[in-house]
Amino acid sequence: MTLTPMCPCLLTRHSPTGRREVLLGRKKTGFGTGKIVGLGGHVEPGETPLAATVREVAEESGIQVEPADLREAAALTFLFPAKPEWDMQVIVFVGDRFTGEARECDEIAPRWCPLDDLPVQDMWDDNQYWLLQVMDGPHLTATFEFAADGETVETSRIELGPTGIGDEG
Numbered sequence: 490m491t492l493t494p495m496c497p498c499l500l501t502r503h504s505p506t507g508r509r510e511v512l513l514g515r516k517k518t519g520f521g522t523g524k525i526v527g528l529g530g531h532v533e534p535g536e537t538p539l540a541a542t543v544r545e546v547a548e549e550s551g552i553q554v555e556p557a558d559l560r561e562a563a564a565l566t567f568l569f570p571a572k573p574e575w576d577m578q579v580i581v582f583v584g585d586r587f588t589g590e591a592r593e594c595d596e597i598a599p600r601w602c603p604l605d606d607l608p609v610q611d612m613w614d615d616n617q618y619w620l621l622q623v624m625d626g627p628h629l630t631a632t633f634e635f636a637a638d639g640e641t642v643e644t645s646r647i648e649l650g651p652t653g654i655g656d657e658g
């Protein structure tokens with residue numbers, strides 16, 4: 490089993506009205522075109538996931554973040570039995586200290602999304618099981634297996650971390 494290493498980064502801020510928002514983006518090209526995802530991408534050979542997430546955030550949004558200002562929030566495995574070439578190992582980073590304003594690039598159109606009103610219809614199905622939980626919670630290690638449609642989570646297994654988001658759900 491080959492797992493492609495990926496490194497999404499979830500930066501948060503408060504809107505002028507005090508609403509907490511997370512920086513996501515609509516994918517314009519490639520895998521998951523049209524979906525709203527965390528900024529991030531592939532970890533290059535020889536690169537740490539932390540270095541990769543800092544690089545990807547800068548490339549995709551122009552925002553600068555210091556490695557020391559990010560916390561590893563989750564280690565997630567996504568399995569696609571019907572499309573094993575999509576299998577991935579995802580290290581999720583979160584943080585709320587950064588500089589710069591998000592701007593669009595060829596790959597992704599960043600947008601700040603309220604945490605209490607996430608565009609879940611346009612996000613990968615797995616996000617509903619872990620995204621809010623890891624923003625402030627303890628580190629989570631979990632595996633999600635997708636159905637043959639490559640879209641729907643069929644089983645979720647929490648290996649380490651908070652309970653209550655469904656073992657074998």
Ligand SMILES: CNc1ncnc2c1ncn2[C@@H]1O[C@H](COP(=O)(O)OP(=O)(O)OP(=O)(O)O)[C@@H](O)[C@H]1O
Binds near residue numbers: 530616
């Ligand atoms: C399957 N369920 C999923 N659930 C939650 N998040 C997912 C995801 N699948 C991919 N992501 C994230 O979406 C971003 C773009 O991913 P993806 O399109 O594969 O990478 P991208 O082509 O931008 O990488 P490069 O810039 O080429 O390195 C990246 O942060 C990646 O971690």
